[in-house]
Amino acid sequence: MKYIALIHNSPEAWQALSQEERDQFNSDADVFLKELSSSGELLDGAVVLAHPSNAKTVRVRHGAPSITDGPFPESKEVLAGYYTLECESIERATEIVSKDPASRHFAVEVRPIMHMTGSDL
């Protein structure tokens, strides 16, 4: 089963860390991703998203596009990055993600990815 791990945090929470903590976080994240890659469970490398102030949100209503500044939904916590993994169960997925330093400092949501296969009915 394939899963996506969505890292939610607020830019303030990241800024609130000391430089030392941020350095530690980055090196822990490197180790985490290397381990996940060598176990054959990481599908796509981590994607880190730019600060939400760079985001635009697009809505088309009655054929007219409206483009607003900022992410959707507007909240303190935003999607900060993601990676995809493949493993046997959601239990294993949450076990993996609990080793992600992001889950120590922020919150990581794990969700199954829909697949195109269908068993006999």
Added chain:
Amino acid sequence: MTTDVAVEGLLRELAPQVLGVLVRRYGRFDACEDAVQEALLAAARAWSGGTLPDNPRAWLITVGSRRLTDELRSEGARHRREETAATQIAREERIAPPDADDTLTLLFLCAHPVLSPAAQAALTLRAVGGLTTAEIGRAFLVPEPTMAQRIARAKQKIKESGASFALPTEPERSDRLRVVLPVLYLIFNEGYVASSGPELQRPELTREAIRLARELRRLLPGESEVSGLLALMLLTEARRPARSGPDGTLIPLLDQDRSRWNGELAQEGLKLVEDALSAGPLGRYQLQAAIAALHVEAERAEDTDWPQILALYELLERVAPNPMVTLNRAVALAMVRGPEAGLALLRTLDGDRSISDHHRLHAVRGHLLELAGDRAAARGEYLAAAQRTTSLPEQRYLEARAARV
């Protein structure tokens, strides 16, 4: 002239033979396996014009053994002397007839219990099937580097387990066979369930699994479960052309256009079921094949011999108890004794946490409620199933059922 398809077929057939020769000569399954892969890739390039060497197998053994020696040398000069002595595999060894047991030994090795089922399947496809890492990655829809890591790790685990390249002896062999068969079935299913949509065609895996099952049956003709597994694959594969619409919509068995089933595969499967059922103790694959045979034998859905299917599910539940089997038995029971009997059986699964919230249980319950005429409850169950499944075609199907009921 030999076509590239024929070259590919030849390479896959030779892969386990060449690997067997190398492993018996050098030990080191992991390194030999890499060397054989490189030899196969080199052969695919060199032979793509259709010009084959006189003895393709000897060619592969020579190239593989050269690659292996290079690899061992580069690992360190301390290996140098001993490995140089072993550089060349004698000509007699290269042209000797293939040792049929090698393929069998490799199948057992790749199904080693230290590996996860997914790792067993990937390694089997590479070491026994002769597929490249890129092909296996494509088949399982994972990036090639991810698949390469999984295969490397699987080989490392086998190495650490200290498993030797030897055929298990008779009493142990039957036990180990019970591990090999699910690996082949997993490969088959991976390809089968994926082939419902036009955008995703992975029949390669079903074809490969059938080829390996045929090979296994040739090596172990007396094992009736091997025949049962092959029959099950053929009878399931026979229905594939009818299991989805042109837009990828799933079509349930009872609604399929049976004229689209593959008669040739069906006939071969039916014959095997007959032989397997009369041969040995009944195992799960023979029973599943016998059920598939009854579906294939029914000219129209309403001709299905449900009492017989029900009896087989009862046996199957005894041989291989599993909530999914109980689900299927509930459907058969509903067809024989009415939806209420089926629903009563489903209620016995409510306490089983492994299935009580599974989308299949909701879907089957919805179906039986619909048969019983309770449309509101059926709709609720279909929607509950749609919300829980992670398969997009199944979700679309369940939402459509909910809308229709």
